[in-house]
Amino acid sequence: MTEVRNKQVVLRDYVSGFPKESDMNIVEGTITLKLPEGSDEVLLKNLYLSCDPYMRILMTKVEDPDFFSNYKPGSPLTGYGVSKVVESGDPDYKKGDLVWGITKWEEFSLIPSSLILFKIEHTDVPLSYYTGILGMPGVTAYAGFFEVGSPKKGENVFVSAASGAVGQLVGQFAKLNDCYVVGSAGSKDKVDLLKNKLGFDEAFNYKEETDLNATLKRYFPEGIDIYFENVGGKTLDAVLLNMRVHGRIPICGMISQYNLTQPEGVTNLANLIFKRVRMEGFMVTEYYHLYPKFLEFVLPHIREGKIVYVEDIAEGLENGPTALVGLFSGRNVGKQVLVVARD
Amino acid sequence: MTEVRNKQVVLRDYVSGFPKESDMNIVEGTITLKLPEGSDEVLLKNLYLSCDPYMRILMTKVEDPDFFSNYKPGSPLTGYGVSKVVESGDPDYKKGDLVWGITKWEEFSLIPSSLILFKIEHTDVPLSYYTGILGMPGVTAYAGFFEVGSPKKGENVFVSAASGAVGQLVGQFAKLNDCYVVGSAGSKDKVDLLKNKLGFDEAFNYKEETDLNATLKRYFPEGIDIYFENVGGKTLDAVLLNMRVHGRIPICGMISQYNLTQPEGVTNLANLIFKRVRMEGFMVTEYYHLYPKFLEFVLPHIREGKIVYVEDIAEGLENGPTALVGLFSGRNVGKQVLVVARD
Numbered sequence: 001m002t003e004v005r006n007k008q009v010v011l012r013d014y015v016s017g018f019p020k021e022s023d024m025n026i027v028e029g030t031i032t033l034k035l036p037e038g039s040d041e042v043l044l045k046n047l048y049l050s051c052d053p054y055m056r057i058l059m060t061k062v063e064d065p066d067f068f069s070n071y072k073p074g075s076p077l078t079g080y081g082v083s084k085v086v087e088s089g090d091p092d093y094k095k096g097d098l099v100w101g102i103t104k105w106e107e108f109s110l111i112p113s114s115l116i117l118f119k120i121e122h123t124d125v126p127l128s129y130y131t132g133i134l135g136m137p138g139v140t141a142y143a144g145f146f147e148v149g150s151p152k153k154g155e156n157v158f159v160s161a162a163s164g165a166v167g168q169l170v171g172q173f174a175k176l177n178d179c180y181v182v183g184s185a186g187s188k189d190k191v192d193l194l195k196n197k198l199g200f201d202e203a204f205n206y207k208e209e210t211d212l213n214a215t216l217k218r219y220f221p222e223g224i225d226i227y228f229e230n231v232g233g234k235t236l237d238a239v240l241l242n243m244r245v246h247g248r249i250p251i252c253g254m255i256s257q258y259n260l261t262q263p264e265g266v267t268n269l270a271n272l273i274f275k276r277v278r279m280e281g282f283m284v285t286e287y288y289h290l291y292p293k294f295l296e297f298v299l300p301h302i303r304e305g306k307i308v309y310v311e312d313i314a315e316g317l318e319n320g321p322t323a324l325v326g327l328f329s330g331r332n333v334g335k336q337v338l339v340v341a342r343d
Numbered sequence: 344m345t346e347v348r349n350k351q352v353v354l355r356d357y358v359s360g361f362p363k364e365s366d367m368n369i370v371e372g373t374i375t376l377k378l379p380e381g382s383d384e385v386l387l388k389n390l391y392l393s394c395d396p397y398m399r400i401l402m403t404k405v406e407d408p409d410f411f412s413n414y415k416p417g418s419p420l421t422g423y424g425v426s427k428v429v430e431s432g433d434p435d436y437k438k439g440d441l442v443w444g445i446t447k448w449e450e451f452s453l454i455p456s457s458l459i460l461f462k463i464e465h466t467d468v469p470l471s472y473y474t475g476i477l478g479m480p481g482v483t484a485y486a487g488f489f490e491v492g493s494p495k496k497g498e499n500v501f502v503s504a505a506s507g508a509v510g511q512l513v514g515q516f517a518k519l520n521d522c523y524v525v526g527s528a529g530s531k532d533k534v535d536l537l538k539n540k541l542g543f544d545e546a547f548n549y550k551e552e553t554d555l556n557a558t559l560k561r562y563f564p565e566g567i568d569i570y571f572e573n574v575g576g577k578t579l580d581a582v583l584l585n586m587r588v589h590g591r592i593p594i595c596g597m598i599s600q601y602n603l604t605q606p607e608g609v610t611n612l613a614n615l616i617f618k619r620v621r622m623e624g625f626m627v628t629e630y631y632h633l634y635p636k637f638l639e640f641v642l643p644h645i646r647e648g649k650i651v652y653v654e655d656i657a658e659g660l661e662n663g664p665t666a667l668v669g670l671f672s673g674r675n676v677g678k679q680v681l682v683v684a685r686d
Contacts, residue, residue, distance in 0.1 A: 057617075232612065232613065236612070251612075251615050251616050252616070253616065254612065254613045254616065257613055258613075262610065263610040263611070263612075263613065264608065264610065265607065265608010265609060265610050266608060266609045266610075266612055267605065267606040267607070267608050267609075268606070269575065269579070269594075269597065269606075269609055270575065270597045270600055270601075270606065271624075272594050272622065272623070272624035273594050273595070273596065273597065273624035273625070273626065274624070274626075275624065276623075276624050276625055276626055276629065277623070277624050278621065278622075278623040278624075279615065279621075279622045279623070280615070280619075280620070280621040280622070280623075281614075281615035281616035281617070281618065281619050281620050281621075282616070282619055283616065283617075283619055286619065
């Protein structure tokens with residue numbers, strides 16, 4: 001039996017308010033690199049872990065049993081990741097397969113194979129992309145923009161958290177769809193990235209704008225057809241004053257609200273009536289059936305350089321808490337990836 | 344030339360806050376009961392005028408030119424009404440025709456025929472119904488519930504302002520669709536009406552509930568599939584905590600917010616994501632093409648007594664301001680109609 005070290009990122013206790021690095025512990029356990037006798041589970045070596053805003057929600061103690069199940073203090077975090085199969089009790093997977101899906105924040109994980117979402121078939125692109133453009137955030141942007149947003153050519157699109165894992169893709173998808181696209185982000189560097197690398201028509205730093213309503217009127221004198229909602233709160237409230245008739249608001253996330261004990265009040269919802277706007281929450285988990293179609297769409301664009309993807313890479317599981325917490329102050333520039341091992 | 348008295352309800356000035364009777368003047372003018380030479384307009388005798396919550400919105404001074412055009416101080420209000428054609432310059436209408444559509448709050452109106460929506464063909468039902476169940480509120484309830492709400496048999500439906508012009512119909516349509524229906528209203532009498540006359544499964548007086556979230560959990564232990572939104576504010580916020588996965592919120596109105604200078608903040612919008620809820624504003628004006636189909640559906644139900652309609656009738660144009668203002672304190676029980684003349 002080969003027993004090896006298995007470093008883990010463990011939630012210390014339920015979190016309220018902004019998460020801190022100290023809300024998580026780095027724990028050094030061990031794991032036997034052998035499937036238990038008769039197990040149908042899969043033993044994974046985790047390579048790349050994905051830092052995603054929704055993880056904050058799972059850190060909150062929630063009573064509602066309808067709610068997706070949250071993290072348990074004392075256990076490692078779970079999340080999306082790219083892993084290599086070490087041993088498999090499920091005939092669908094074999095040693096050496098690369099997969100992406102839900103795994104645990106540790107070096108090696110023994111998990112039910114049902115948590116694996118897809119086998120990785122294309123390795124001519126960076127493996128880490130399967131935590132981003134070729135993984136959950138990619139399908140999120142694709143389904144949210146095309147399925148929920150129902151874009152028409154030439155429409156006016158606004159994306160918040162625009163340089164993030166999902167936002168940077170929504171903007172590029174919108175440009176491929178001949179839309180006019182404006183993004184908001186929280187620093188000058190991100191704004192530069194949006195305009196100079198990611199092909200947004202315009203971008204602004206929301207932290208420097210004192211009147212978001214006026215800002216949006218400047219960038220969208222004729223109004224917004226699609227607002228791809230990642231942040232909630234004040235931005236949403238200003239957007240509601242600037243939607244066009246029959247506009248759509250796919251709600252992907254509301255990162256500005258996740259750390260607030262009392263979320264901000266949104267006051268301009270009556271505009272949904274006046275402008276006959278559809279606002280719709282969605283979750284990527286209901287769209288994974290589109291993954292093959294999505295890959296067919298996105299892989300050629302990546303290979304031809306027509307879609308680019310910006311990653312922010314943190315090295316080493318022990319830097320996981322910092323990387324994860326950084327999402328909520330906007331420290332990351334682009335998709336926040338955590339490298340556990342490169343192969 | 345027959346010159347006759349033409350009493351009018353005139354807006355005194357733009358309104359902020361709750362409207363008062365004194366925001367309107369009763370003005371006695373005169374009108375010549377003869378079309379001007381060569382006019383293609385229509386001269387109407389107004390019979391029944393409709394008091395509708397949206398009219399409050401038109402009393403506010405609004406700068407946005409995209410907005411629907413608001414009332415002008417010094418001019419009579421406009422609104423839905425049932426009228427009789429006195430003389431017509433449009434060959435589609437002739438003397439004696441009964442019509443419903445947009446008219447002015449006065450005894451006689453000279454209007455472009457384009458403001459007439461439909462000729463009234465069925466007069467075996469009360470004429471006043473064409474301001475309610477057979478008019479704008481009827482199409483609103485029908486389109487909002489069936490088209491925007493996409494109901495399935497057996498779903499759980501919650502209706503606010505449930506005894507109002509639209510709400511009472513939504514509830515009855517939902518019952519015809521085998522749904523479980525709960526309504527909220529603002530008095531014991533209205534609650535009795537909902538349960539004993541309008542066929543709601545349950546109803547409650549929201550003014551007597553101290554914790555709307557708990558109230559909704561009591562009536563909807565499994566959550567709400569469709570919330571037909573008429574009021575906004577606190578009710579919406581509590582509903583958001585009680586929506587079921589893939590729920591729908593057709594937004595018809597937000598009457599609780601129209602009189603507030605600063606609307607209430609809605610804090611639970613993130614639940615739209617967790618429960619993948621669609622919230623959609625709509626306006627009846629985009630659904631009038633359904634009117635013939637709607638009449639075919641609703642007339643037999645009225646004649647067979649399977650759908651009932653509760654009206655609150657005010658007599659005389661001079662009582663118009665009181666009737667209209669009463670909507671915002673919930674004084675009316677059922678559809679508020681104003682009788683100008685009976686034929």
